Each structure stands twice: as C-alpha cells, then as structure tokens.
Amino acid sequence: MNGPAIWNAARSCLVAALTAAVLCTVPASASAQVYIGQDIPRGGNVEISGGVVWMPGYDLGTASAEETRNPGTGTGPFVLFQTDSRTESAVGVQGKLGVYLSRSVSVEGGALFSRPELSTRLTGDAESAPELTATETLTRLVVDGSVLFHLTGVTFGGGRGIPFLSAGAGYLRDLHEKNEVAETGHELHFGGGFHYWFGQGKHRAGVRADVGVSRRSGGADAIDTTRTIPSVAGSFAYLF
C-alpha cells in the first residue's frame, strides 16, 4: 500500500470513530443542538453589526477660580467662584465589522458616534452672580479595534446564545460646538456580552449585547485626569 492510500484509510476510520462517539453521547431529545459544532460561527465568517450605545454621565471634577489673598484679610486663597463639571449621559450609534479567526476568537473594528453634553455648574460667586450651568454639546467619534473571545463552552438558548469577552483600544476625536476645535485622545476598553443568532445557515441574523468600560484620556472632556466610562449597547448583527 502506498502512502496516500494509507492516509485515506486512516482518515476514514477516524471520521467513523468520531461520528460514533457523537452519536453515543448526544441524547435523542437534544436534536436542536445541531447548532453546536459547525453552526457556531467559525474561522472565516464575517460579522457586521449596528446598534445603539448608552453611556451614563460622569463627573469631571470641581475647581475654584482663585485669587491670591492679601495677607491679613483671611486665610487661604480668595475664591471668586466654583465650578463642578460633568459629561452628561448620552446615547450614541455604533457600527462594527468583525472577522472570525476561529470559533473562539474574532477581531473587529468599529466606530461609535455620540453627542454628549459637557456641563459646568457655576456656584458660590463672591459677588453673588446668579448660579448657572454652562453647557456645550460635543460631537464625539470613537474608532476602535477589539479582540473577542467567544465562550463556546457556555452557550445558552439551545446553542443560539454565545457569550464573549472583549478587549481593545481606540482613538477618540471630539469636535466642540460650532465645529471650530477638535481634540483627540485614546481609550482602552474591555467588557463582555453575547450574540444570539437566528437561523443556522452561513448567512444568518442575530442580536448582540455589550457591556463594558472604557478608560479614556485626552479628548474634550479631559479636564482633570483620565476617566473610566461604562457603556451598555444593543445591536443587530448579520453573519456571513
């Protein structure tokens, strides 16, 4: 027997053994679990998704407009007024394009667009100027890349639901109101979520949910330090 013939025979035996093993271990009532295995997205699949993202507001810190006090008129700096700044909660839209490298790993790139409001509460004026909240609406774009680890061992919904963990980094670009000034920054993010696929073909639709946190520096609302921003997202997804 020559080499290729030996290989073909061995492969036939191996396939038969694996098939027998599956038939022996899968209960008859679990026919729906045909999704497990080859119907889990696999290497080479492409996923496109789009949806909405909600980000809660976050504090940017307080500050005092201070003047140097004349010695003998009190202690500490003279506070002219105080500020308390925050970025208000915002809803954005996002789109992502991903490629599965294997059943467990995919990479994706995406963009998130939102228009958060930057507000600064002005209080405690030394000459009793009325308190006021100064505002500005930012136009924010985050372009990012992520690696997703699909937890194929803990699927749910009859195999339609597949959790994942994700981590990545992004570029942040904020355009201030009137579009006169742009400020950039970067972010690191990690989180998790799940896909829930409908259908079983190569082309199939699904939904996707993400939760995560983004550690950002730079950008228009970088008033004091870096900040950590949580987010929740829901998307429609299509796999092909």
Place this chain on the structure above:
Amino acid sequence: MRRLLAIGLAVAMAATCQVPAFAYLKLGTRVGTRTVTLKWSQLPIRYFITDRGTAGVTSTQLQQAVQAAFATWDGATTAQVSSQFVGFVQNNPTSGDGATTIGFQNRPDLDRTLGATSFMIDTVSGAIVESDIFFNTAFPWSVSAQGETGFFDLQSIAVHEIGHLHGLAHSAMGETELRAGGRRVLAAEAVMFPVAFASGTTLGRTLKADDLAGIGDIYPSTSYTRGTGSISGKVTKSGKGVLGAHVVAFDLRSHALVGGFTLSDDGAFVIAGLTPGPHVLRVEPLDDGDIESFFDATLNIDINFRPQFYEKTVVVPEGGGTSGVELKVVAK
C-alpha cells in the same frame, strides 16, 4: 524728525484706593486718527538708575531690585522682551531728558501713590522712546527677600511699574471691600492690579496668568502666537453695547484667570493669550472703585448691571480665536 509727547504720570499705584474685577489692559495713544498700543520698538530697553537711596535701601539695592523686576518680565515665555541696565546717573526720573531713568523721589503730596511711570512717545509711530519710574520715599521701603513688616517690598512695586513701562495698563483682576476709612484689597490675581497688597509681603514679585497674557499680547513670542488663542464677543444690555464691562475667562483645565474689557460703545471685547481648551466666562461692572484707574474719566463707563456668567462653555482653539460670544447683562 520725530515729534515727542510726554504723558505724565500715566499710571500710578495707590495704597488704599482700589477697584475689584479682572483683566489686563494695554496703554494706548492716539496717532492721527487711530489709537495704537504703546510699546517699545527698540529692544532691549536700556535704563538708568538714579544714584540715590532712601531709608533702608541703598542705590545699589535699588538697582538690584529693579534688575530683578525687569528679569521677571524678561523671563515671561509669552513675550519677547529684554532689558539692559546702563548705569547710575544723578538725574531724577523725569521725562524729556531722553534717558529711561528709575529712582526714588520724595512726593509727600502723592499720599496714596507708591510709584508711578511716565512716558515720552513718538507721536508719529506711537513707539515709546523714554519711560521713567519713581518710587515715593514718603513710604517705607524694603528689599528683604522675605519682606519686612511695615515696609513695602521694592521689587514687588518695581514689577508693577515695569509692567506699565512695557505698555501694560492696570488689570482689574482683584477684589476689594469697603471698610471704615476706605477700601482695602482682599485679593488679586495680577501684579498689574492697581492696588498694592499690604506692606511686608513679597507676593507681588510673581507674574500671574493675566500678566503673562497681557505682556504676550503686546510683545508676542512664537509660543504665544502659536500656542494660545482668544475669545471675542460683546456685552450688551437691553440690546445696546456696554462700555467698560469686565469679562474674565476661567480655564477649566489650568484654572487660570485672564480677562479683558469692553473697549467700545458696541460692547466689543477680546481676551487674548488664553491656553487652548474649555473656558467659562464671567462679566462684572467696575462698580465699586476708582474707574479712573482703568479708563479715561471722559468715557461713559456703564456700571449699572449685575455680575453674571455666560451660559455656554467657550472653547479656545490653539493659535486661533472663538468669536461671536454675546453676554447679555441686566441692570441692577
């Protein structure tokens, strides 16, 4: 041939008369039909020291204090200015002799004036050709590094007067309070505030953001031109411009305070020398002090409005400006 004009006692620093508010202001002069900023066209500024001391301060100590004060301004990264001590002279610091001279003079008649600066200007170009500063020996002076109780710090007052010598007018970046017998300054955030701190302190030796913006506006360095921006707009009341309103910009990142005044009847203002980024704006009237410390007495300065903030955050671009801000104030 240049025609020269003397401006006597253009600015002074009173001990007890003060005005609250904020902002730098530049000195200007009329040349023909236009107003030009007073500034030196030739650098370094060459100056002489009157070879005469006063109680507790020798002429050499005077020269050292003045040199340190010049160095403070020369070191401002926002500006390109320089100075050179030429030598001691016997002349008093008086205008018209062609030499920029700094020294002590006994002026008991000026009982609220610690020092004053005068100018000789070229009426064709508006350039400063001579400027003289005197320190009033009617007051006690000190050159102690830590300050001396009961004595005014000569270097601090020299920093203020040399700011004038460069072309800066008074800043209103400070606060005062009414007390029996007059006002007293509570705080200031500019060495160009017209009222001195109490005797015994050396706090006036250090330039503040408002001073740095002001000197950069007159003698801009490359970093000033490229690295800072401006906010411009107008202050209105019932649809009409407000003259002499005082607008301050507070940098939400650096916490610097820099200001400007409305200088025309339409209420227009420009605040330059701001670090890029988000700012909040506040406007107030010059309503409780000596308006003549800032403006010509013939101007109709409007002080009948309430202090207030601007409802928008204003972002300053690097090397550019944000315009179109309108602060609408209401009468008291």
